Amino acid sequence: MTTTAAPPLGVRTRIQANVPQMSEAMTKLATLLLDEPLAPLELSITELAARAGTSAATVTRFCRLIGYAGYLPFRVAADAGRLRADETWRVDIGRAFDPEDTPEQVLHTLAQSHQAALQATAESMDIDEVVRIAEAIATRARVDIYGIGGSAVMAREMQLRLYRIGINAHHWGEVHDGLTSAALLDEDSVAIAISNTGRTVETIEMLAQAKSSGAFTLAITSNADSPLAALADVHLVTVAPDVYLQPDDLSAKHAQLFALDLLYLIVAQRNFPRTATTLAASAAAVAPHRRAPTRDRRPTRGRRTARLPGAGR
16 A cells, blocks of 8 residues: 655745744844745745845754755745735645634634644654654653643653553642652653643743752753753754644644654664564453443344244243
8 A cells, every 4th residue: 555645844834933042133034034935936045044134054953953954945946836825725825714714714723833843842852862862761760751731641641651661650730749759760760741832831840850869850841951861961852833822722732742752662673572462461350340242132134033932032
């Protein structure tokens, strides 16, 4: 069966998806390009930099951040995006939902937003870094996972997955409990902090305590320039296009789950015999609590239904 590759993200979607991790100079450039999408086709790199009040080097770094090797490939993509704009405007304009939208429009915008978040997150991943993090999780004695509010749900999900494959993992969604646990970590530990904004004070405090205790620290956030990312030894960026009415939309959660699932699977691969054994043991333990599939009791055409003795009397 032939697998069809997902279409590449449009330039506008790439810019919007990466705004949270841009510097102030890059943000100025992003604002200009969102307002004037034809600027790359009309201006040289020096002219574009001058228009945005930044430098040519910043333009080059900007292009690489959103997934292009340099300014020339970026211009080519911008031109291609212009040619197919009529077909993809609903994907690329990144507008918020409107009260007058039809259910079909909501469905379309929702699906495209979530797809864009997942694809942009995948493209931003440094797989060598992910493997290094997974190696630490798989080999160290203890893993703490911190998250507050909605991120606490992500922390618990990751803890349950890791625990089922033999990793001594714990999740903390309350700051006092989390700080107590973090104080007991050491150099043979990993601490993971999850925060979409990277600015949740309690999460930062727990990770800071874990780091001071000697643990290897990881931040999972949509903002590479956030205090949480700056604190951690390493960070993974999860991208969520900002197109919703609410500030904490579920596309952010899906991107976080994607990053966590990637880590989980690579950890599981590292010691596959143990993974298979522990998963089989846990499945067997809960099997008696799962209802067996219901048999189809409908009579089959052309065949009489058997009766128990005395049935129907």
